[in-house]
Amino acid sequence: MNAYLKPQKPLEWTLLTFRFIKNNFWVIFSLGFIAAVGRTIQLRAFGPITPATHILLEILVESARLAIILYALGLANIKSGLSKIVRLIMNRSARRQNWLVASRKLSQQWLAILINLGAFLLIAYLNNLLIDHIAYETCLYIALTTRQLISEESSVWALILFFKNISVIPFTLVFQTLFILWITNRLPTQNAV
Secondary structure, eight states, X not given: OOGGGSOOOTTHHHHHHHHHHHHTHHHHHHHHHHHHHHHHHHTTXXXXXXXXXXXXXXXXXXXXXXXXXXXXHTTSOHHHHHHHHHHHHHOHHHHHHHHHHHHHHHHHSHHHHHHHHHHHHHHHHHHHHHHHHHHHHSSHHHHHXXXXXXXXXXXXXXXXXXXXXXXXXXXXXXXXXXXXXXXXXXXXXXXXX
16 A cells, blocks of 8 residues: 555656657657747747737747646646646645655655656756757758748757757656656556556
């Protein structure tokens, strides 16, 4: 019954993140792509925009990111993820129980948490390094502006944030959301994720 007392694989949480992303790749990628396009437009990749358009795009970007969180929290179901948040807000005893489980698991699995965080930092660092290489060491930005696929008014940050929004940001959101489920023992068996 006390699942948090069972020994855990050191990289269980990170592996669950990869498995979840692999099993739900197109949904997560699509939501990340929506955020990426919105952020790119905000950075004038296709020319100047009005302040109202900027605000609408910010709502779109943040809604796509929130959808990724709810999708992961609901284990591939946005409605279930939203339901979990509502239950947590409304049910005080459930909050208390989750806090007790999380604090016990935190104290007993601290080494696994540090290992997973280390793995996450390494993955994020390598991903960001690759994005920076693409942005600054290749001719992609110059080629896109020369061929007028993106506006000359935009900066290289439009390209950087496009790639971050389809890669490292969705990975981070899923990783953090699955941490909440992992630390409160709300993940189903590993095969279900």
